[in-house]
Amino acid sequence: MSIVGLDVTSTTIVIVAAAVLVVLGIGGWFLRRRPKKLNLAEFQERWQSAQGLCAKQETWPLAIINADKLLDEALKKRKYKGKTMGERMVAAQHDITDNDSLWYGHKLRNKLVHEDLKKLKKKDVMTALIGFREALKDLGAL
DSSP states (O other): OEETTEEHHHHHHHHHHHHHHHHHHHHHHHHHHSOOOOOHHHHHHHHHHHHHGGGSGGGHHHHHHHHHHHHHHHHHHTTOOOSSHHHHHHHTTTTOSOHHHHHHHHHHHHHHHHSOOOOOOHHHHHHHHHHHHHHHHHTTOO
């Protein structure tokens, strides 16, 4: 029996081959989209280092900056889209439980870097670091 010049077995082979190619293509797409596993030991070590900078008031700005960098690295490794960290934070907002504290910390980091903020309050530093820590936990980095 033939269908448009092909016999049933040839048609079946073509359909099966097309289905296999589609499945392989979809599978490859999912593998590329899957977030990388995070090196928990590295993230925990770097987080401890950032927390250690809170011992002295003069190193508080560095603690905020390092925590912000650590979070940005986690967002990138989890494959959140965006050209800037702010865009990646928006992309991750549904996965982060305390967006307000996180944004507070990121804005504080921006002030430290771009506006040369001289004096930090302990409350501000703690709020920012709590926001970063919770976001890192939500992302599976801590």
